[in-house]
Amino acid sequence: MAQNSAYNPALSGNPQSATGRAYPNGNPDLGYNPSGVRNTDSAVPLHRDKPVLHDYASDGPAPGALGFRWTYGSNVAAKNRDPRVQVVQYNEDTFVLRQNVCVHWEAPFTYLLFGNKGALLIDTGATAAANHYPLRETVDAIIARLAKARGRSKVPLTVALTSGEDIAQNQGLVQFAGREDTTIVPKPLEAMKHFYGVGGTWPSGSGKIDLGDRVIEVIPTPGTHRDGVTFYDPYCDFLFTGDLLFPGKINIGNDRDFIASLERLQAFAANRPVKWVLGGHVEMMFVPGKYYPRFATYKPYERVLEMTPDLIGEALKYAQEVQGKDMMLIRPDFALFNGVSPDQRTQVWPEGVPNINPPRPF
Amino acid sequence: MDRRTFLSYNAAAAAIPLTGAALTSLSEAASAAVRLAPIDFKSNVPAAGSFPKRWICGSSCCMDNTDPPVQVHWYNPHTAILRQNKAYSYEAPFAPLYFGNDRVLLLDEGFVQLRNDWDLRGVVDQCINEWCQRNGRDPASLELLVAFSHLHADHYAATNQFADRPNTRYMGLTHEEMVGFWGMTNFPEERVTLDLGGREILIWGSPGHVVSEFAYYDSYTQILYTGDMFYRGRCYISFWQPWFDSMKRLIDFCDTHPVTHVMGCHVEISKDGQDYAYGMTWQPDEAPVEMTVQQLREAFAHAQTITKPGIYFTGTVFLCNQTRGTTTIDKNAYRYS
Numbered sequence: 001m002a003q004n005s006a007y008n009p010a011l012s013g014n015p016q017s018a019t020g021r022a023y024p025n026g027n028p029d030l031g032y033n034p035s036g037v038r039n040t041d042s043a044v045p046l047h048r049d050k051p052v053l054h055d056y057a058s059d060g061p062a063p064g065a066l067g068f069r070w071t072y073g074s075n076v077a078a079k080n081r082d083p084r085v086q087v088v089q090y091n092e093d094t095f096v097l098r099q100n101v102c103v104h105w106e107a108p109f110t111y112l113l114f115g116n117k118g119a120l121l122i123d124t125g126a127t128a129a130a131n132h133y134p135l136r137e138t139v140d141a142i143i144a145r146l147a148k149a150r151g152r153s154k155v156p157l158t159v160a161l162t163s164g165e166d167i168a169q170n171q172g173l174v175q176f177a178g179r180e181d182t183t184i185v186p187k188p189l190e191a192m193k194h195f196y197g198v199g200g201t202w203p204s205g206s207g208k209i210d211l212g213d214r215v216i217e218v219i220p221t222p223g224t225h226r227d228g229v230t231f232y233d234p235y236c237d238f239l240f241t242g243d244l245l246f247p248g249k250i251n252i253g254n255d256r257d258f259i260a261s262l263e264r265l266q267a268f269a270a271n272r273p274v275k276w277v278l279g280g281h282v283e284m285m286f287v288p289g290k291y292y293p294r295f296a297t298y299k300p301y302e303r304v305l306e307m308t309p310d311l312i313g314e315a316l317k318y319a320q321e322v323q324g325k326d327m328m329l330i331r332p333d334f335a336l337f338n339g340v341s342p343d344q345r346t347q348v349w350p351e352g353v354p355n356i357n358p359p360r361p362f
Numbered sequence: 363m364d365r366r367t368f369l370s371y372n373a374a375a376a377a378i379p380l381t382g383a384a385l386t387s388l389s390e391a392a393s394a395a396v397r398l399a400p401i402d403f404k405s406n407v408p409a410a411g412s413f414p415k416r417w418i419c420g421s422s423c424c425m426d427n428t429d430p431p432v433q434v435h436w437y438n439p440h441t442a443i444l445r446q447n448k449a450y451s452y453e454a455p456f457a458p459l460y461f462g463n464d465r466v467l468l469l470d471e472g473f474v475q476l477r478n479d480w481d482l483r484g485v486v487d488q489c490i491n492e493w494c495q496r497n498g499r500d501p502a503s504l505e506l507l508v509a510f511s512h513l514h515a516d517h518y519a520a521t522n523q524f525a526d527r528p529n530t531r532y533m534g535l536t537h538e539e540m541v542g543f544w545g546m547t548n549f550p551e552e553r554v555t556l557d558l559g560g561r562e563i564l565i566w567g568s569p570g571h572v573v574s575e576f577a578y579y580d581s582y583t584q585i586l587y588t589g590d591m592f593y594r595g596r597c598y599i600s601f602w603q604p605w606f607d608s609m610k611r612l613i614d615f616c617d618t619h620p621v622t623h624v625m626g627c628h629v630e631i632s633k634d635g636q637d638y639a640y641g642m643t644w645q646p647d648e649a650p651v652e653m654t655v656q657q658l659r660e661a662f663a664h665a666q667t668i669t670k671p672g673i674y675f676t677g678t679v680f681l682c683n684q685t686r687g688t689t690t691i692d693k694n695a696y697r698y699s
Contacts (some may be wrong), residue, residue: 076479077424077643078431078449102425105643132423165696226698253696295452295641297424339697343640343690 052150053116054093056213061237061275064091070282070302073101077297085125085138093214094236095142096278096305099125103133105295106168108280109305111240112139113233115211118156119143122231122240123280124172136175158209160185160218162242162280163225164192169242169280189227193220196229203261219268223258224251230265237275239265245315245334246279247303249291252338255323262316274309287356288332289349294342301358307333369545370557398498400463401440403561408584408622411438413652417629420448420644431480432472434489439496440561441583442489445651446472450480452641453516455627456651458587459486460580461493462558465505469578469587470627471520483523507556508532509543511589511627512575537574541567544576550608564619568612570605571598577612584622585652588612592658593626594649596637596673596680596691609662616655623652637680639692653678 056062068088074080080102088096095112104126111122127133139157147155159176161169164187176182185195193199196207196218207218209231217232224243231240243250244261252258283291284303292299311333318336322329326339328346332353337344349355403409414435421427427449435443442459451473460467472482486506494501508524510517510533521532533543541549544556550567564579571591578587591597591608599605615621630638632647657678664676671684673691680691 076431076450076474078427078429078447079479080425082425084425100425103423105641127423129423132426225696251694251696253694254698293641294639295643297452297643337694340694341690341692342694343692 048151051152054114054150054213056093056115056235058235061273062091062094062235064094064236066090066096066304066306070098070305071100072300072302073107073296073298075298077102080297084133085135087138087142090236094233097135097138099127099133099135101299102297103127104168105297106281107299108168109278109282110135110172111278112142113211113214113216113235114146114155115214117210117212118158119146120209120211120216120231121157121159121176123162123169123242124159124176126168126171128171128174130175133172135172136179154181156181156183158183158185158211160209160229160231161187162230162240162244163228164188165225165227166243166280192227192229196220203257204264219264221261221265222254223261224253226253226257228261230261232268232272232274234272237273239269239274239277239309240279241265241277242280244279245277245307245312246281246283247305247307247333248279248281248283249294249335249337249342250315251342252319252322252336255319255338259316259319259323262312262319266312266316269309269312276306277309277311278306284333284335285358287358288353289330289335290356290358291335303333369554400560401497403440403462403558403582407582408620409438409440409582411441411583413437413443413623413650417445417648417651418447419646419648420452420454420642422644422646424449424643431474432482432485434485437583437585440493441580441585442493444472444482444485444489446474448643448645450474451516452643453628455516456625458580458585458625459489460558460561460563460582461490461504462561464503464557464559465507466490466493467507467509467556467558467563470510470517470589471508471523473516473519475519475522477523481523482520483527486524487527502529504529506530511578511587512572512591513537513540514572514590517590517627540574540576550604550611566611566615568608570601570608572600573604575608577608577615579615579619579621584620586612586615586621586624588624588626590627592624592661592679593628593630594651594653594679595626595628595630596640596682598682598686599684600686602668602671602683606665609658609665612658613662616658621655624655624658625652631680635675635677637691640690 066088071082071086082100084100084103086098090096093114097110099107101107106126108126110125113120121139125133125135143155164170186192193202198205198207198220203220203222209216214235219230221228221230221244228244282302282305285301286303318329318331322336322338328340328344329336330350418429418433429447431447431450433445437443440461444457446454448454453473455470457470468486474480474482477483490501508521524530524532533540544554544565546552546554550569553564553566556563556565562581565576568575568577568591575589575591629648629651631649633649638645661676661679668674668683673685674681
């Protein structure tokens with residue numbers, strides 16, 4: 001049946017070009033990506049003549065979603081062909097990056113936050129070599145795209161670490177050496193304290209990183225690392241805790257500091273809205289209390305990254321239980337290792353938690 | 363044919379009576395191959411051979427590893443040693459391949475199951491073809507025995523790759539089948555002799571790491587293959603007394619037989635005695651796989667002083683006495699006070 005007999009655009013009140021053909025199914029000559037439809041960003045007005053300012057004030061946490069599954073390595077690590085850096089956009093101003101498990105088993109998460117005046121990169125991954133782990137290239141691309149969309153010629157970048165000594169998070173830092181418009185928070189503990197202005201008050205007190213209408217708070221949280229800090233983002237209401245609290249095997253460096261930091265974090269969370277606690281790694285599986293061993297390059301049954309803030313209280317409670325003892329303790333969403341090998345095992349299973357055996361890789 | 367006769371049974375000679383019309387040419391080729399002068403595995407022993415200076419041992423970034431999935435090293439023209447690439451599995455076991463006039467013995471496999479993960483079967487077939495080409499044999503005339511040192515998946519997982527291979531026997535995955543495969547009735551004390559066609563392999567039980575484990579001694583290269591009960595790394599001893607008795611049997615054997623090398627299934631230690639933690643996929647400075655009889659004796663001497671569970675370093679290996687389920691060597695590098 002001829003289409004024209006069924007559908008006449010002019011008769012249907014859908015006038016098309018008088019000279020051209022009617023294209024009820026779209027004009028193939030126009031190409032698939034005409035200019036103007038790419039790089040859509042609802043924060044950006046269509047015709048702009050000056051840099052776009054984003055309004056970071058919002059009732060409750062800014063909307064956003066971690067809408068993708070994390071890449072999880074492969075059974076044969078050498079044959080993995082996933083992206084080396086997985087980029088997931090939480091919302092227009094917040095990005096979560098993950099290192100491929102087959103580039104480094106720690107598979108750390110790295111966060112990139114934007115404000116009206118600058119950007120903040122929290123942590124830098126576990127691999128220094130840019131050809132294996134092109135973090136700088138990826139971050140540059142995200143920044144360039146955002147700068148273009150917002151009509152900004154410069155986006156100063158601050159690179160900060162949840163712990164300067166943690167080789168699972170500080171290795172990518174060298175890729176940013178010499179980058180233009182970039183401030184790197186110094187790694188040595190004293191210099192870092194001085195940078196945040198908490199030299200005299202450490203570990204109480206707090207510092208700030210102003211990204212332009214989005215002021216990130218810096219809370220000293222030693223415990224797993226002597227130079228650990230936590231970042232609070234008041235826009236998304238996230239706490240970025242690094243190695244202090246994450247869904248995995250938490251190796252306590254000093255139990256007194258660890259408890260004090262969790263207490264400070266809990267007090268902090270009581271005064272601010274906190275939607276999620278986002279750590280630096282995922283090691284737990286999606287069944288409670290089970291985790292992947294160190295060096296695993298295939299983690300198909302990972303727990304999700306995000307933790308609810310009530311887990312701060314739970315971590316605190318059980319941290320007090322292991323204080324002063326060389327032991328490990330399993331909880332549904334994390335495991336605490338105090339004074340024992342990171343490969344320690346235990347026969348003790350937490351009461352009331354279903355003991356489910358997840359499927360084995362093969 | 364029972365298992366006793368199987369051990370010394372000449373597989374190639376038995377192929378000659380097959381005279382179906384379709385098989386005539388094949389059996390002619392096979393018998394032609396057999397008519398070649400057999401290789402002498404009995405004189406001039408131990409046969410000279412060498413281990414590589416450095417094995418393929420993974421890489422810092424696994425997905426950028428371009429080495430082959432398995433390294434094939436010819437120890438000498440009649441002995442190949444396979445070793446899995448660490449970027450393909452952290453277990454990276456070693457697997458000797460012994461050639462005789464009638465049979466080929468594959469001891470252990472890589473930690474791989476599917477042929478499309480990586481093709482162990484293809485690698486073994488290629489080794490056999492190469493050897494046959496060098497020695498003017500017909501690969502079809504050689505029987506392949508797929509056996510393993512003990513009942514752990516990193517040593518038997520690839521068995522299914524050989525399920526459809528003609529002229530192949532493989533070991534079953536139960537203790538009874540394993541012991542029965544070698545025709546043993548008095549495990550672990552009994553020592554049996556497998557004839558590969560002029561090349562004799564001595565086999566006896568060495569439980570301790572697990573119950574079902576064997577030690578293999580090749581009378582041609584005089585390599586003593588000790589599986590996972592004694593290797594250059596963490597010897598996880600599940601059952602102390604059986605392990606100690608097995609060590610005693612190894613020492614007694616070394617007292618009465620010439621042994622050139624003692625070889626285990628894995629390497630988990632660096633040249634300077636640093637432990638590579640369980641699961642690591644890169645061992646840039648790893649120790650050689652072969653050990654001396656002296657090192658075995660030292661370890662046994664050290665073991666005689668051990669009375670309690672725990673981890674003990676003998677200078678060559680870590681003896682992890684009944685600690686598998688509780689603790690390990692590595693420490694948290696970020697502890698502070």
